[in-house]
Amino acid sequence: MHRCGHIALAGAPNVGKSSLLNALVGQHLAIVSPKAQATRLPVTGLRTDADTQFIFHDLPGLLEPGYLLQSRMRELALEAIRRMDLVLHLHPAPDAPAPPFERLAGLPQPPAAPVLVVYTKGDLLSATRRAELEREALVVAARGDDGIERLLDRIRPALPERDFEYDPEDLGVQPVRFFVVEYLREAAFELLGDELPYAFTAEVEEFRESERPVYIRVNLFVERESQKGIVIGRGGQTIKALGAQARARLEELIGTPVYLDLWVKALPNWRKNPSALARFGFPETSPQLSGT
Numbered sequence: 143m144h145r146c147g148h149i150a151l152a153g154a155p156n157v158g159k160s161s162l163l164n165a166l167v168g169q170h171l172a173i174v175s176p177k178a179q180a181t182r183l184p185v186t187g188l189r190t191d192a193d194t195q196f197i198f199h200d201l202p203g204l205l206e207p208g209y210l211l212q213s214r215m216r217e218l219a220l221e222a223i224r225r226m227d228l229v230l231h232l233h234p235a236p237d238a239p240a241p242p243f244e245r246l247a248g249l250p251q252p253p254a255a256p257v258l259v260v261y262t263k264g265d266l267l268s269a270t271r272r273a274e275l276e277r278e279a280l281v282v283a284a285r286g287d288d289g290i291e292r293l294l295d296r297i298r299p300a301l302p303e304r305d306f307e308y309d310p311e312d313l314g315v316q317p318v319r320f321f322v323v324e325y326l327r328e329a330a331f332e333l334l335g336d337e338l339p340y341a342f343t344a345e346v347e348e349f350r351e352s353e354r355p356v357y358i359r360v361n362l363f364v365e366r367e368s369q370k371g372i373v374i375g376r377g378g379q380t381i382k383a384l385g386a387q388a389r390a391r392l393e394e395l396i397g398t399p400v401y402l403d404l405w406v407k408a409l410p411n412w413r414k415n416p417s418a419l420a421r422f423g424f425p426e427t428s429p430q431l432s433g434t
């Protein structure tokens with residue numbers, strides 16, 4: 143008998159959702175940053191252990207939206223939560239206890255799926271405090287893959303008995319072009335200061351998979367002409383570093399050499415523009431989901 147189900151990694155921004163997804167899957171699929179709101183679109187990661195297939199969904203952090211892109215991110219997260227078999231409510235262990243999930247999510251009632259509180263960043267606790275918290279809840283740390291097996295043991299019985307949805311060998315389900323954009327955004331969070339990463343996105347323009355190295359032409363978008371120079375950097379240093387970092391991740395993911403051909407463009411205020419957002423993967427969802 144097989145078990146297979148969908149599990150959300152949900153919580154506030156910066157609690158360690160993406161890091162935990164990567165630890166669960168054993169590959170750097172989801173981008174990680176000390177800056178909040180790096181994850182914009184759900185990232186799906188698979189783990190198949192003998193008779194169980196775990197389909198994890200790393201979701202954008204739940205917060206009060208400040209502009210249209212953030213509203214779309216929130217809608218995507220809430221829409222995903224409605225389709226789950228289990229919701230993991232991630233909360234940093236040093237800030238335990240976690241608030242009720244529905245309060246965090248701004249929902250009138252808890253989701254239909256069961257919610258399991260998981261305390262993250264357990265490595266930041268003293269041994270005494272950790273032992274105390276572990277008596278009442280699950281504590282994990284993505285750093286050091288700590289508590290992962292115990293977490294999987296808790297999840298397994300909550301998954302429905304049914305056949306696998308994906309090949310047991312697969313780790314991800316999204317196309318390579320998705321990860322091209324994500325890894326470039328991750329590099330942007332690291333290299334472009336505090337504000338600019340939020341105005342930054344990328345779009346794959348051309349993808350020649352049969353070439354060696356694989357040729358990928360990408361447009362990098364910022365919101366103002368004046369920001370283009372910052373992305374390029376003196377003598378092209380910054381854009382070169384962005385490309386190198388993203389390329390290293392991509393080559394690890396697909397196992398072949400990659401050539402990234404990067405071009406910088408300005409798309410004024412794209413984060414507030416419905417058609418630009420739709421183009422970048424944030425279409426309008428049905429109005430009843432936006433809720434309050």
Ligand SMILES: Nc1nc2c(ncn2[C@@H]2O[C@H](COP(=O)(O)OP(=O)(O)O)[C@@H](O)[C@H]2O)c(=O)[nH]1
Nearest residue numbers: 156157158159160161174175176263283284285
């Ligand atoms: N000490 C510690 N830091 C962590 C752990 N997991 C994540 N972090 C850090 O917390 C920050 C946010 O992580 P991220 O996974 O991007 O959080 P998300 O916004 O919830 O997806 C990053 O700086 C991570 O390196 C952990 O287990 N221990």
Ligand SMILES: [Mg+2]
Nearest residue numbers: 159160180181
């Ligand atoms: Mg994240």
